[in-house]
Amino acid sequence: MIRLTGLTKRFGDLTAVEGLDLSVTRGELFGFLGPNGAGKTTTIRMMVGLLRPTAGEVHIAGRDMATDSIAAKARLGYVPDEPVLYDKLSGLEFLQLAADVYRVPAERARARAAELLDVFGLSDRAGDPIGAYSRGMRRRLALVAALLHEPEVLVLDEPTSALDPKAARLIKDVLRDFCRRGGTVFMSTHILEIAEAMCSQVGIIDRGRLIAVGTLDELRALAEPGGNGRAATLEDVFLRLTGDEGTFEADEPFDTGTAP
């Protein structure tokens, strides 16, 4: 459903992503992990057509993002890490726009918007300008817009950041349900517990290179050769694979500068 081949992005001398190869099959919930600045967001931006790769290919549901971008984009829904929306539109007007842009028939769009607004607890605020929404509400509205046209692939950049526990739980349930119905989710996250609890496959990117990909058990085995792979948490695996395992142990009391 998602195929990335030799995906590379350079900004001048800086190589943000290099030779990334990855496949995600239908119905999978794929977690994309990596330290800050590893290249997660750049990869996602290339996947959804926001950035043009320096080299390599992106295929979404069999469509090449470079040569058939309209068809590829029509099959995916995207929520960025910071979903800035049009402040001057109301939530409902933004959904109308999304329905038009993704060519959802009017009646179908109206029914689906009502259903999704209800699920995400936005029905009462749908007529308010987006400028008056909180960050969490904006994120939920962006997710509603991404689901409105019933995409085959959902690409989410840090989907649970800025959400309260209730909303985060709701989004996890929605994503699981989406995959159960045959949809594919590609999401980046910093919260390893979420990836551990939700993802069927996990990929770890570090310094622009994909250093590991597989199920959690496969990653444990990779991080702990010879071990039974059961004891390590995803956090342990992540720290070992990214070579950032050290913990802070001060010999002397450390002055954090906090006022007494």
Next chain:
Amino acid sequence: MTGTTAPTRSPVGAILRSKWQMLFSGRTDQMALLGVLGLGLACVVFALGRGFFRMLAEVRPDLLVPALASLLTLLALCVTVLALGTAFTRLYASSDLPLLLSWPLSTRQVFTVKTVEVAAAEAPLILILGLPCMAAYGHALGAPGWFYLALAPAAAVFHLLPTGAALLLNVAAMRLVPAYRAREVGVALGILAGALAYAASHLLSAIGGTAVFTRLAESWLGASYLPTAWLAAGLHAAVADSPELFALGLATYGTTGAFALAAGLAVVPRLFTAGWGGAPRRRLAGGRVRRFGAGSPALGMVRKEILVVLRDPTEWAQVAYGLVVIFVVFISGRLRGGGPADPFAVSPVLVFVIGLTLVVTMGLTLALGAVGREGAARWFPLSAPLAAEDWLRAKMWGVSAVVAPVCSLLTGLLGGVGLGLPAGQAVLVGLAVLACAPGSLAISVAVGAGAPVFDSPDPRRRVAPSETVAHFFLQAFYIGVATAVFALGLEAAPPVGPVLAAMASYLVYRVSLRSAASARGRWE
């Protein structure tokens, strides 16, 4: 622990230093180009000013000081009007405010940073118009060498009053209204200031006629009770080699400006914060809709464009400024001085040019910054199944739907009612403007797409400065071609004029669309 304690740097100074560095960072070429253009313009102003003051010295030497005072008053009014908009943006809508307010700075320090920003934004106007004007005065009257050195403090001090007045008016206005009305008040201020400028100009035109400069100098603009008259008197004293009187004039003017700034700083802790805060706003009409969606991606994007433009008061504030300025330039003189006996006043071609100038003026904010206006929300159209051309087409159509009918109507009314054009001709000119507006707006959108600035909250700064300059040349060329085509059509048969103009407009629209779409890589 040994070592010396480094002197603590002023946080305000450090912030201003970093802002100065950001201004030039990676934009050296653009700034150099703008510098050269500014210098050229300053030379023109100097030459014109010198000629005028020499002529006045021969004809009416008694009017020299009042004439200089009048020019300085007009310039101060212009700077104040512009600074009103800049001050509103910097004080209440700039993106760095949350960061500044989260730092351990007093409200007064934040206000000081913003004051310097406003002053710096308006400084080019004083350097290009004010300084050459003062230098021309001295040169025309054979001022001593130290006069030119004294111009530096004079120009700096001249800055104080308009900047202080604009800041004080903004801060006071924010205190009088609820926080969530701040943006609307900004618009009201803009329109009010524009209307004042128009009224002043209207009065001037009533006084005017052939000896407009003489009347101007004798009018209240040159009155001795105005601070600008004190500055003019000081400059005249400098020309006469009297440093004491120059210092006195400068000090009296500077005291007035310093008082305005000090008043702002004194009341700021109580007033400045009133305009901040993202209070919830009213529900929009879109809360309940009978029909969901516009029916197609193109129409949906056009609809969005229209709604976003119509609901953004800062866009309209800038448009209002532009329109008032255009009316002042083209109309006020005609309302009093022109008439059917003047063949130039009733020429449909002239009215057509005025109409297209209105379009360019409105497009300067609404169309040139159309791509930049997307800001951080551009992820949506760029990740949606839309070709770059579809998105840009929607921008061009959306802006045209707002601007073209307004300009067409204004031009028709202006021609028919204001300038005495026969009704048929006024309608014809209105139609021609309606037909040509999309071409002009497409040029603006295309130029703006080439170098958009996505993180500017100020509608006037959503495009790189060099692109804005190029835009004016392209628009001048387009107006010239469209006017020639319109005039040729009128010669053949009156209805042919708008038809030919429409064809030119369509051609320009197609070329602009293609050119703009090729800039897709710059929106990442």
